[in-house]
Amino acid sequence: MQKNIAQGNLIPFVSVQQMVALIDSLGVEAFMTELAGYIEEDFKQWSLFDKSPRFASHSEVGVIELMPTSNGKAFSFKYVNGHPGNTRHGLQTVTAFGVLADVDTGYPVLLSEMTLLTALRTAATSALMAKYLAPEGADTMAMIGNGSQSEFQALAFKAMLGIRSLRLYDIEPAASRKLQRNLQDRGFDIVVCDSAQAAVEGARIITTCTADKRNATILTEQMVGSGVYINAIGGDCPGKTELDPLLLHRARVFVEYEPQTRIEGEIQQLAADFPVTEMWRVISGQADGRRAQDELLVFDGVGFAVEDFSALRYVYEKLSDNQGYDKLDMIADPDDPRDLFGMYLRLAPSRKGEAA
């Protein structure tokens, strides 16, 4: 770790409000563009990363996951849950927080909210992959599924790919109206469509990100022409997919980390030997991205721990000394490590003033 804003036992903490302020001060588009640079840098150093499967604790109503990784210098993990029924009780379906730590000392150096940060890193990852995979000159994106991730996707593709025209479709018209309203002063030309078929007309980039928790077919093989790039990020857990298998068979498919995507991604519908390309190979120049303008390419994105690592690393670097974060008294700091009890005695309210 190059920087040290952590001071021994006091661990920097970035709250939701502080994350909002950090994003606001940098600008949403600049934040995601810079973050994409960090993700790109980490994907270029793919072999350094400890790529563990995520740890998942399942119950009847949801899942709690820990997603750890390390590049040998820093260690990170994200805590994230998924509870589809939570909205019935006024709670969020997904909440997340994460920790960055220094491998050399084992000390945590950052605790951060990650609900917002995950939305930003997901969109930054999508736009980064599109830089390598989208057809040249595409300026129109169809967005099928206009939920909580959609504004971030639109802004990342605007900032990094030059997308100016959006064609929206959601099974709930209110979601499209919400997206249109939230983006109204961001310089987009927005058309709300009444079907997925209508939305993809003339769009050379298609983002699918619906909330449907089953094997759905948002895009059929017939709906998509050649020379298109599909940013498929809504199929991200077992039993949840969005694309027609025939469409995948016609395309070249790109993934983050193959063992995880085989389980969680669109390709869970296909044979285990269906060929895919890991994006770190494209980003580091070891495999082709787009070979011709008329190819159909698919990024089957599920979200990987390295992206969370990059995001925490980016936020950590952006914090200025004593600004934009709190400090948590989270790590006991006895003067003599063999004398933890002595520390307790010195700090105990009932003992204050006594010689320990």
Added chain:
Amino acid sequence: MQKNIAQGNLIPFVSVQQMVALIDSLGVEAFMTELAGYIEEDFKQWSLFDKSPRFASHSEVGVIELMPTSNGKAFSFKYVNGHPGNTRHGLQTVTAFGVLADVDTGYPVLLSEMTLLTALRTAATSALMAKYLAPEGADTMAMIGNGSQSEFQALAFKAMLGIRSLRLYDIEPAASRKLQRNLQDRGFDIVVCDSAQAAVEGARIITTCTADKRNATILTEQMVGSGVYINAIGGDCPGKTELDPLLLHRARVFVEYEPQTRIEGEIQQLAADFPVTEMWRVISGQADGRRAQDELLVFDGVGFAVEDFSALRYVYEKLSDNQGYDKLDMIADPDDPRDLFGMYLRLAPSRKGEAA
């Protein structure tokens, strides 16, 4: 989870100072006695727990571990590092913090320091096991290794077993003096000895807890008579043991969770089929603890995730409404879960006062 002091997006956080205050208000001995009751309760419900191996990220200088578990109602994990070289830079060898979460919602309900809490749960666990395994009427304990865990062990054995006499030995005499000083007004009769051999004389309970990071022999077979209980807690990672294998062969050996102790405990020195008994079986009446007063019994303790779970559960129950903790704005809380970006716009400082 029965209690709900967490308020949606605000997560209770217990700092080091707040943990000190909580321990101080309850009393160290009462805290450990009550905590032992929670551990006992959880060991009785052993089959409910998701018993995963800990996740470990190793480097040349140390290890960072995540220790998750769940009983189907609550989920917990502890972050803990081990960096022996840290003391050279004025840092702690081991730091820890942990999270308790509600399985039904996936929301974290408590973030807590766990350096102090781990010391307390380790001693509470030792004394709990001794209730089932120590010879009747033992009032003298030898303590070999007088480091940061020793005061907690002494006080837990005083509170739960009635130990009044301590016989101390440490390779560094300053450590024994520190232990003696810290316990001076706690009602013990303390003798500092100049060898392990001298310390164990007349003691029917022996606690070994040295810091030596190798396969050492703190107790040889010849040093220990019959009718003794050894609380062996210092051998807790691969390559770190304290007991003579011949001593283990003469004893009946008890463990927390056999698959983990085979790797980390004293029994790593023995064949994989050396018989051991898991303590949950003794605690729930399915296996014998002590059968006769003249038996030699060993608790080969390494620390298990369920004990951390019990400790977080205990602290959570002890927090009173709005007292003894802070509240962290750690979980994003949009009014409409599909409108995370709208929440961002409403909270963004540059947007304040605008209609979003």
